[in-house]
Amino acid sequence: MVKSEILDELKKYREMDLKYEDGKIFGSMCSNVFPITKKIVEMFLETNLGDPGLFKGTKLLEEKAIKLIGELLNNKNPYGHIVSGGTEANLMVLRCIKNMCKERNEKPIIVLPVTAHFSFEKGRDMMDLNYIYAPIKKDLTVDEKFVKDAVEDYNASAIVGIAGTTEFGTVDNIEELSKIAKDNECYIHVDAAFGGFVIPFLKKKYKFDFSLGVDSITIDPHKMALCPIPAGGIVFKNIGYKKYLITEAPYLTETAQATILGTRVGYGAACTYAILKYYKDKIREIVNVCMENSYYLYKKLKENGFDVIKPTLNIVNILDDDYINTYNKLKEKGYYLSICKNLKALRIVVMPHVKKEHIDALIEVLKEIS
Numbered sequence: 001m002v003k004s005e006i007l008d009e010l011k012k013y014r015e016m017d018l019k020y021e022d023g024k025i026f027g028s029m030c031s032n033v034f035p036i037t038k039k040i041v042e043m044f045l046e047t048n049l050g051d052p053g054l055f056k057g058t059k060l061l062e063e064k065a066i067k068l069i070g071e072l073l074n075n076k077n078p079y080g081h082i083v084s085g086g087t088e089a090n091l092m093v094l095r096c097i098k099n100m101c102k103e104r105n106e107k108p109i110i111v112l113p114v115t116a117h118f119s120f121e122k123g124r125d126m127m128d129l130n131y132i133y134a135p136i137k138k139d140l141t142v143d144e145k146f147v148k149d150a151v152e153d154y155n156a157s158a159i160v161g162i163a164g165t166t167e168f169g170t171v172d173n174i175e176e177l178s179k180i181a182k183d184n185e186c187y188i189h190v191d192a193a194f195g196g197f198v199i200p201f202l203k204k205k206y207k208f209d210f211s212l213g214v215d216s217i218t219i220d221p222h223k224m225a226l227c228p229i230p231a232g233g234i235v236f237k238n239i240g241y242k243k244y245l246i247t248e249a250p251y252l253t254e255t256a257q258a259t260i261l262g263t264r265v266g267y268g269a270a271c272t273y274a275i276l277k278y279y280k281d282k283i284r285e286i287v288n289v290c291m292e293n294s295y296y297l298y299k300k301l302k303e304n305g306f307d308v309i310k311p312t313l314n315i316v317n318i319l320d321d322d323y324i325n326t327y328n329k330l331k332e333k334g335y336y337l338s339i340c341k342n343l344k345a346l347r348i349v350v351m352p353h354v355k356k357e358h359i360d361a362l363i364e365v366l367k368e369i370s
């Protein structure tokens with residue numbers, strides 16, 4: 001086959017995919033990337049952070065990216081990695097907790113909200129961890145009183161709080177959870193995979209970062225920082241946590257590896273560095289537009305008689321007893337929303353590709369269906 005034939009064939013397949021700009025994707029946490037990142041991807045396409053001794057410049061960029069994320073999260077001495085996503089970030093944290101417990105001869109018991117992302121279930125399955133799921137309150141944030149009792153009663157080793165839940169975009173009371181962790185000398189992880197690049201740019205302030213003394217934070221550049229996939233972020237309070245993560249890697253240029261993936265491309269680190277260094281104000285602007293559009297959607301839905309939850313971040317939920325049916329009908333019409341687990345509700349993520357005209361069109365379809 002000649003090159004043009006191969007590319008034409010691939011193009012046909014690519015054309016079967018939905019495109020963010022078509023305005024039909026309402027359930028994804030990814031979006032169109034910053035245009036400059038396409039050049040960066042090309043430049044770093046053949047890099048491998050799994051063998052950092054060969055890619056010293058890219059490794060330095062990863063360290064600088066982590067430093068910039070640290071600054072955003074009030075941590076002057078962060079240790080971490082740009083990984084494949086929130087799943088890998090959370091798995092690394094679970095591995096850290098598991099190995100810490102092993103060192104202390106403790107059974108790993110973790111208290112986490114029912115709203116925790118399903119990556120935690122993957123971790124439980126792989127690492128034989130013990131979970132106590134804490135319910136959520138009326139405001140859809142974790143019940144801190146339950147967490148406190150569970151930590152004390154079961155002598156738990158770790159707490160997980162969510163800053164920007166996948167389903168509702170709600171922010172757990174991390175300040176209170178941190179106090180519980182401190183009082184009981186247990187580990188606290190904050191999953192801010194989605195909220196990490198939203199919350200610091202909001203007018204309303206939420207405390208969720210290292211200023212509270214938390215041990216680790218998941219924060220994904222490939223979500224609201226508009227970096228290309230794969231770019232997840234895991235940041236620990238300091239380098240001290242590394243010993244719980246490393247595996248010997250004798251035949252590589254660096255003989256210890258902390259990430260779950262081995263061979264891993266370096267463009268996520270390069271893109272994260274470039275975006276945080278040169279486009280931070282642009283993220284702020286984008287977050288503000290997404291929030292404005294979320295309120296626009298909320299208001300319009302209310303005006304049209306839908307039962308809607310007021311958004312905390314750029315996620316809007318429509319309460320609907322028949323939510324699965326509505327979701328399927330929307331899909332038939334080419335509109336891709338998603339559904340919640342903890343409420344009978346639809347979930348709309350108002351990412352930067354979701355414009356007001358797309359919202360208007362969605363509301364018309366919703367009206368038609370209902």
Ligand code: PLP
Pocket residue numbers: 029084085086087088090117119162164165166191192193194218220232
């Ligand atoms: N944590 C939270 C709070 C999320 O919302 C998500 C994804 O939606 C993840 C973790 C997993 O991220 P990824 O899909 O990048 O692995």
